[in-house]
């Protein structure tokens with residue numbers, strides 16, 4: 001069982017999508033960033049950077065609880081655990097997958113989001129050029145590389161980018177959007193937003209899924 005320290009931020013949503021895709025059992029521990037729960041001493045013990053997401057795997061190979069943060073490291077960990085979502089066809093594709101994970105983490109971030117829109121457009125064009133003749137970032141194999149970008153595309157499209165100007169990226173985005181695991185993750189994530197947190201439906205969801213944590217919040 002994996003504990004996922006979660007709020008519906010782009011980096012956290014990656015992990016929810018991967019857990020659903022990999023059919024790994026998990027338990028969500030809500031960390032409400034609007035209540036600054038990620039800044040507490042208690043959370044610092046799990047993630048000293050005070051960022052989301054983080055996981056604790058309670059049954060890794062050594063039978064010891066294993067704590068991990070940095071979303072793309074978590075994606076790799078989960079993919080290797082289930083031997084899925086990593087390109088299999090060619091060994092070099094594994095490194096291509098790592099390349100995209102690195103590039104995503106460097107250029108699609110909260111800091112870049114706050115910057116000049118020209119940089120974001122420049123990065124979208126790089127994706128667009130790459131995707132013009134491919135179904136997924138690593139050719140035709142859906143992988144954690146695609147998952148690492150997906151929530152960020154959504155994030156930018158809401159604010160700075162008109163996705164219609166990037167037709168190949170748009171098609172690729174909907175290829176991921178239409179997957180059952182993505183739909184399920186999006187349904188769950190909607191209970192972990194500023195507006196949803198106080199709705200009756202989300203309170204019921206949180207109580208049902210994590211009664212101990214939600215009694216005190």
Ligand SMILES: N[C@@H](CCC(=O)N[C@@H](CS)C(=O)NCC(=O)O)C(=O)O
Pocket residue numbers: 009010011012033038050051052053069070071072105110
């Ligand atoms: N490189 C880190 C970045 C984590 C990160 O910046 N998370 C954001 C949410 S997307 C966060 O925790 N923001 C809260 C804050 O900075 O106060 C990762 O990939 O996990």
